[in-house]
Amino acid sequence: MSAHTGRSSAVTVVGLGPMGRALAAAFLAAGVPTTVWNRTPGRDADLVAAGARAAASAGEAVAASPLTVVCVVNYDASDAVLREEAVTAALKGRTLVNLSADTPGRARDTAEWAARHGVRYLDGAIMTPAPTIGTDDAVFLHSGPEELYEEHRPVLAALGGTHTHLGEDPGRAAAYDIALLDIFWTAMAGYVHALALARAEGVTGAELAPFAQGIAAILPPLFTEFAADTDAGTYSGAINPITSAVSTMTHVVHAAEAQGIDASLMRVIEGQARRVVARGHGSDGYSRVADVITGR
Ligand code: NDP
Numbered sequence: 001m002s003a004h005t006g007r008s009s010a011v012t013v014v015g016l017g018p019m020g021r022a023l024a025a026a027f028l029a030a031g032v033p034t035t036v037w038n039r040t041p042g043r044d045a046d047l048v049a050a051g052a053r054a055a056a057s058a059g060e061a062v063a064a065s066p067l068t069v070v071c072v073v074n075y076d077a078s079d080a081v082l083r084e085e086a087v088t089a090a091l092k093g094r095t096l097v098n099l100s101a102d103t104p105g106r107a108r109d110t111a112e113w114a115a116r117h118g119v120r121y122l123d124g125a126i127m128t129p130a131p132t133i134g135t136d137d138a139v140f141l142h143s144g145p146e147e148l149y150e151e152h153r154p155v156l157a158a159l160g161g162t163h164t165h166l167g168e169d170p171g172r173a174a175a176y177d178i179a180l181l182d183i184f185w186t187a188m189a190g191y192v193h194a195l196a197l198a199r200a201e202g203v204t205g206a207e208l209a210p211f212a213q214g215i216a217a218i219l220p221p222l223f224t225e226f227a228a229d230t231d232a233g234t235y236s237g238a239i240n241p242i243t244s245a246v247s248t249m250t251h252v253v254h255a256a257e258a259q260g261i262d263a264s265l266m267r268v269i270e271g272q273a274r275r276v277v278a279r280g281h282g283s284d285g286y287s288r289v290a291d292v293i294t295g296r
Helices: 018-029 045-049 058-063 075-082 085-091 104-116 146-159 172-200 205-232 242-258 264-278 286-292
Strands: 011-014 034-037 067-070 095-098 120-126 139-143 162-165
Touching: 011 018, 011 058, 011 075, 018 034, 018 045, 018 146, 034 045, 034 058, 058 085, 067 075, 075 085, 075 095, 075 104, 095 104, 095 146, 104 120, 104 172, 120 146, 120 172, 139 146, 139 172, 146 162, 172 205, 172 242, 172 264, 205 286, 242 264, 242 286, 264 286
Parallel strands: 011 034, 011 067, 067 095, 095 120, 139 162
Antiparallel strands: 120 139
16 A cells, blocks of 8 residues: 555645646556646546546635645636635645746745635746656756645655755745746757758758757856856856857857848847947956846
């Protein structure tokens, strides 16, 4: 018999998109009694077959367990479900963990709403794709009252992977999430632009990809170095001063525009770097841009 079969460790999952379904499946696989609900009916068939209880309403769903995990597209969606009077009333005295993605401000606003309504609240973010849930590769970030996190940690551990509590500020998990998404999307934008530029020059994606992996391998030590720069406010450009970096950015702009490819993204990047030079910091490293874009 599983350690989780008692009702005290029961969980409700609200939101059955790809991620919500993965969360519910992991709870079920770990033997946690699981109730599920989704705005659009019919998304729970596999979960019910695996032993989940299907609730007829969101209010009934949250009333079924001491802990509700909500995972919907954003906080407009979680508000639409949770701020309905019957649902808010049913949540009173229970714990809500919101694993939907949104901004730190929305997370803090939800924590305030929860406090006003006697709902015990933890915020969180999931940093890995749905197929990782229930495996060692899953990464969860949590923020909010530490005691509450510790209380529910054993049940949340059923989701697998690593769970990190980042502090009492409910917006902190979302702050990490937003910063990490910033890296992800700008990197993806750079890569798809590079694929388009390479293709225009007669280089296939397959030909470029191994060298792109080489560029990716340069990044981890730079992440550490730049983090130290922005923390300390010192920006050594000994190896690659920004005057030299700007010149390579200009090459990308010219080559793209010569092929009729939108170079607006690189123009923005080049413009930010030129502002660093114009302010007399041309011998600093590229990380100095972090100051210029925040008006320092
Ligand atoms: P989506 O982001 O597409 O969210 C779908 C879910 O949101 C469905 O349950 C949908 O209900 C619900 N929803 C949307 N609008 C509303 C609304 N107005 N009222 C009630 N419910 C609503 O799919 P995922 O499951 O993939 O993602 C859920 C969250 O997890 C997102 O915040 C996402 O960023 C995050 N995440 C997802 C990852 C992934 O790999 N999928 C990875 C990391 C984080 P309905 O079925 O009725 O439309």
